[in-house]
Amino acid sequence: MDGNHEKLEPPDPKTASVGSVTGAADAQASSLTQIVDAEEVIEILFAVQGHRQHFGQRVSRASTVMEFSTIAAVAGGLEGEIEVFVEDVEVPLDGSAILIEQLTVEFSPLHVARRHTEIGATVEYNGQHISRKFRPSVTIERVIKWAIGPEGFPNLEGDPCDFQMKHAGEILPPDLHVGQIPHPHHEVRLDLVFKVKPQG
Amino acid sequence: MGLHQQALLRDLQSPTFRVGVQRGKWRLMGLHFPFALFFITAAPRQNGPAGFLLRSECSGYSGIAPTSQLWHGGNNAVLDVLHRPRSAQDVMVAFSAWGQCLYHPIDRLARDHWPGQFLEKQWHPHHTITFLTETVYDLLHTSEYSHANLPAEALNVPPEFVEPHPA
Numbered sequence: 524m525d526g527n528h529e530k531l532e533p534p535d536p537k538t539a540s541v542g543s544v545t546g547a548a549d550a551q552a553s554s555l556t557q558i559v560d561a562e563e564v565i566e567i568l569f570a571v572q573g574h575r576q577h578f579g580q581r582v583s584r585a586s587t588v589m590e591f592s593t594i595a596a597v598a599g600g601l602e603g604e605i606e607v608f609v610e611d612v613e614v615p616l617d618g619s620a621i622l623i624e625q626l627t628v629e630f631s632p633l634h635v636a637r638r639h640t641e642i643g644a645t646v647e648y649n650g651q652h653i654s655r656k657f658r659p660s661v662t663i664e665r666v667i668k669w670a671i672g673p674e675g676f677p678n679l680e681g682d683p684c685d686f687q688m689k690h691a692g693e694i695l696p697p698d699l700h701v702g703q704i705p706h707p708h709h710e711v712r713l714d715l716v717f718k719v720k721p722q723g
Numbered sequence: 724m725g726l727h728q729q730a731l732l733r734d735l736q737s738p739t740f741r742v743g744v745q746r747g748k749w750r751l752m753g754l755h756f757p758f759a760l761f762f763i764t765a766a767p768r769q770n771g772p773a774g775f776l777l778r779s780e781c782s783g784y785s786g787i788a789p790t791s792q793l794w795h796g797g798n799n800a801v802l803d804v805l806h807r808p809r810s811a812q813d814v815m816v817a818f819s820a821w822g823q824c825l826y827h828p829i830d831r832l833a834r835d836h837w838p839g840q841f842l843e844k845q846w847h848p849h850h851t852i853t854f855l856t857e858t859v860y861d862l863l864h865t866s867e868y869s870h871a872n873l874p875a876e877a878l879n880v881p882p883e884f885v886e887p888h889p890a
Contacts, residue, residue: 721816
């Protein structure tokens with residue numbers, strides 16, 4: 524279960540072979556496995572509460588969640604007690620667990636946040652609004668699914684991919700974590716809108 | 724290496740860009756500045772490819788918006804309209820043959836076609852290359868995207884993006 528592992532170097536265009544994308548992807552995956560298996564230090568990609576950009580930190584394969592959280596907190600400038608979340612999981616990881624044993628098979632960045640953080644999200648749509656609290660590791664995609672689902676706005680249906688969430692006029696990527704949006708006083712106001720296609 | 728190329732390399736190596744790579748959303752296939760070649764994953768469709776190559780011209784990065792085109796890697800040329808992503812009725816507007824660019828506000832050559840509109844979709848100097856890859860990925864993951872008839876060789880990587888070249 525090491526889907527969160529990231530190879531230590533970004534894709535090198537000079538090592539890509541002439542050929543299909545599938546071939547290049549296979550080569551990259553093979554390279555990733557070798558690097559992970561051969562080294563005691565791996566890089567973990569993660570989000571930090573209050574930061575839009577992601578972080579990458581090298582940690583020992585034997586690191587506990589607690590040890591990682593200390594490193595991640597320094598990188599992200601967080602103080603106090605820290606919690607580490609798997610994406611879209613609202614229960615933090617056990618601090619004594621070995622970090623890489625907690626990672627998901629399919630890659631997703633971890634989320635590092637201050638202890639007990641909950642963010643009150645108010646979503647507006649067509650003059651109506653709904654609210655609920657989310658842990659900071661929850662993705663915007665999940666917020667959209669909630670907003671158009673049975674617990675969300677009445678009589679609003681559709682494919683989540685045809686909606687988007689905006690914050691202060693900015694379109695939010697669906698895999699952004701709620702905790703990555705600026706949230707003074709642990710509150711955030713979002714606008715649910717249909718995707719509008721620029722026409723000629 | 725010039726400042727613009729350095730800035731692009733920095734952003735291509737950033738954790739945020741690499742998160743998208745690890746999620747399988749996009750991948751840098753090659754960089755021959757000012758050109759970058761990306762593979763952008765498309766939503767699964769019964770008659771559709773795994774994704775498309777996008778060639779982006781990034782001179783002046785990031786102060787100036789990139790301009791991009793879907794690319795036929797085997798021919799090392801612009802992807803023919805017949806092979807571009809289609810809605811149920813026609814080629815998707817953003818990938819139409821309007822000009823040698825994306826027909827979308829993010830593109831340097833097209834942005835002025837929507838004066839005062841879609842400001843949130845336009846490029847600004849504080850954006851990184853991830854804003855472009857995220858935008859194109861999103862276009863290929865709307866329900867409007869229906870299918871595409873893309874030849875396999877269109878996903879080959881042109882030699883200029885593979886062979887060593889002067890930085």
